[in-house]
Amino acid sequence: MKKVVIYTLSTCPWCMRAKKFFREHDIPFEYTDYDKADEKTKQLIRDDCHDHGAEMSFPFVKIDEDVVVGYNPEKYSKLLGL
Amino acid sequence: MDTEKRKEKLRTMFSKVVEPMGYKFSPDEELVDFLLEQEVNIEKEKGHPFCPCQGLTGEREHDMKLVCPCIPFHRAHYDAMKRCWCGLYVHKDVEDPDELMQISIKEFLELNK
Numbered sequence: 001m002k003k004v005v006i007y008t009l010s011t012c013p014w015c016m017r018a019k020k021f022f023r024e025h026d027i028p029f030e031y032t033d034y035d036k037a038d039e040k041t042k043q044l045i046r047d048d049c050h051d052h053g054a055e056m057s058f059p060f061v062k063i064d065e066d067v068v069v070g071y072n073p074e075k076y077s078k079l080l081g082l
Numbered sequence: 083m084d085t086e087k088r089k090e091k092l093r094t095m096f097s098k099v100v101e102p103m104g105y106k107f108s109p110d111e112e113l114v115d116f117l118l119e120q121e122v123n124i125e126k127e128k129g130h131p132f133c134p135c136q137g138l139t140g141e142r143e144h145d146m147k148l149v150c151p152c153i154p155f156h157r158a159h160y161d162a163m164k165r166c167w168c169g170l171y172v173h174k175d176v177e178d179p180d181e182l183m184q185i186s187i188k189e190f191l192e193l194n195k
Contacts (some may be wrong), residue, residue: 010118010135012168013113014184034137046139052190056137056144057167070167070184 002080004029007045007060010036013069018059021073025082031050087119091130092131092150096171100151105171110177117170121150159190 004022008015012035022029034045034056049056052067061068063079076082083091097107107114121131132191133148147155153166160166162174165182172179185193 009135009137011124013116014135014169045137049137055187056139057184057186058135058137069188071184072183 001028002064003062004080005062006031007035007049007058009058013080015059016073018061018076021076024078025080027080033080085122087117088116088122089115092118092121097152100171101174102152103153103157104174105153105166106150106174106176108165108169108172109177110169110179113169113179117168133166133168158194159185159187162190162193 004027006015006018006022008031015031019029019031027036030073032041032045035082037045045060048062049060050054052060052069057069059069059071061076063076066079068075068079090192093107100106100186104189117134120134124134125131128138130146131150131152132145133152136148138145138148138151153160153171156167161173163182163185164166164176165171166182167184169182172182176182
């Protein structure tokens with residue numbers, strides 16, 4: 001099973017939809033609300049976002065080594081082979 | 083000022099800014115109401131109605147480009163999506179906002195090389 005990690009914002013409806021997608025498909029995932037995180041975690045997230053060439057746009061979804069920035073169920077499904 | 087009043091004030095203020103740029107509030111009224119509420123709360127906490135779907139870094143130059151409506155700072159990117167990142171605004175000709183996908187900046191720049 002691929003590892004799914006999501007960076008989210010507690011204020012973002014698309015982040016909520018992304019989490020809902022993975023729950024509905026019984027895909028285990030970890031998530032971190034960037035806006036609620038401590039400074040050290042925020043810096044890690046910022047670095048990760050910038051490593052992938054993306055702005056600080058959420059949801060930021062990592063499926064193993066692949067990254068999908070934004071709510072895109074089609075891409076999630078393709079990467080997970082659903 | 084209570085949340086509902088502030089939401090209405092933001093709605094009035096923002097429409098005057100986005101309409102001349104060819105944008106309108108999303109037809110998805112539930113999403114609009116939710117996003118405006120988030121912005122009122124963010125404004126209370128951080129002093130400005132920042133975009134509810136983009137992260138702040140603490141660098142003023144970066145963060146001020148995320149004050150709603152942030153369309154002018156991301157115009158070409160948002161025009162390509164026919165929506166802003168959080169979906170609060172869509173192009174005036176959009177009827178079904180659910181058809182509009184988020185395209186990351188990285189993808190957008192690669193598509194437009």
